[in-house]
Amino acid sequence: MTRHKLARKTAYHHGDLKKALLDETVRILREEGESSLSLRRLGSNLGVSRTAPYNHFDSKDSLLSSVAEEGFFRFQHTMDVVRKKHRGQSGDKVTRVLVKAYVQFAKNNEVYYNLMYGSKSWHSTRPSDSLKTTARSILRTEIERLKRGQSRGQIAADVDVVRYAHMYWGTLHGISRLLLDGVYTGSESITKLCDSTADMLWGQLDPDPAT
Amino acid sequence: MTRHKLARKTAYHHGDLKKALLDETVRILREEGESSLSLRRLGSNLGVSRTAPYNHFDSKDSLLSSVAEEGFFRFQHTMDVVRKKHRGQSGDKVTRVLVKAYVQFAKNNEVYYNLMYGSKSWHSTRPSDSLKTTARSILRTEIERLKRGQSRGQIAADVDVVRYAHMYWGTLHGISRLLLDGVYTGSESITKLCDSTADMLWGQLDPDPAT
């Protein structure tokens, strides 16, 4: 049980091939594109044979799912850092920061983001799919946070936080996807788009809508 | 020039193979999934050889792009019908109808919707990519409609309609994607989610925010 976690220099044959596979996968996807990714090239690039990856992943899809899961962990960490940094600030400000952080993450981690919501990963219907579990736990965390804010009076009491969370997630996901897919022309400022979106979303929560 | 447009019964060899390829592609994707789609199976199912499709499409990706484009046309038609049906009604009501119609289209035309925004279709960087042109024309139409509403006073004058259109598109796309990907658990009512979303979006346009 205390084997390959700290295996740095000398592991079984290769030296933590599993991590090397995950990293090289991301590198190839980023630098050469989806069509250039094959298990054979992967093995070749890492100096192992074509079927070596099968000792660590059941299939190509399984490998990609693992990358996706790593993406969710990175996402969670990134957002946690941002939230910690802006704790205690007003709701509208924080919302603006979070929206921009979300879209930034998608843009800075395009490979991960594509896989995180790739249809292949989600339609697999495998039992105990850890991807879904991970993703849903992130949503659950978000909902818990909203409920706490509500009980503190920072969020309007009559808001259905579950529904809001779904709206929030969908909105940010959609903007990120259109941005990544190149649907937005780029002539518009993404920063302004994010701020407008954040204001709209916060408008649903604001316990004291002054104006 | 006046050849295969009305080719119904007797065309060159097969009888409008192009349309048959597009239809069978959609059928396979819907009934058997993405991994079951190959040009060879496609030809076989239609009684032609494996390379016959190459007389109508440059490549497999090109075929899928054509399906995607057909999806955009279907989308535009569907939404036009809905809009026509509810012309003259109040902005909040129409927005609710349109939001539900959008998500419904995505759900009822999953194969088309997946391809319409598939990364392969958009990252191709082919010159004169008609997909991007089609999609952007839909957005432009939407923006024109908003501007007309603004000049009629049905929409608040201080709204940046371009930015709003991007927000609107992103929000609906995101909700549709999460729904199609099975990210939403299904325990929540999609109808209510759509209505809440519509209210939020209309809140950005309402020239007379009462309440």
Added chain:
DNA sequence: CCGCTATATTGACGTTGTCAATATTGAATG
């Protein structure tokens, strides 16, 4: 030192996308 298990390799099979060369056919032209 020995054996066991984790890891890696080689060989093989069927499938795929796509190209080149070739054949066939429908329609326009005379």
Added chain:
DNA sequence: CATTCAATATTGACAACGTCAATATAGCGG
């Protein structure tokens, strides 16, 4: 109606792919 030509379809071929089975190797616990 016969000829010609471009549009359409076919066969053969090739490299690359995912994956399985059988086999080899190497490091660790006993």
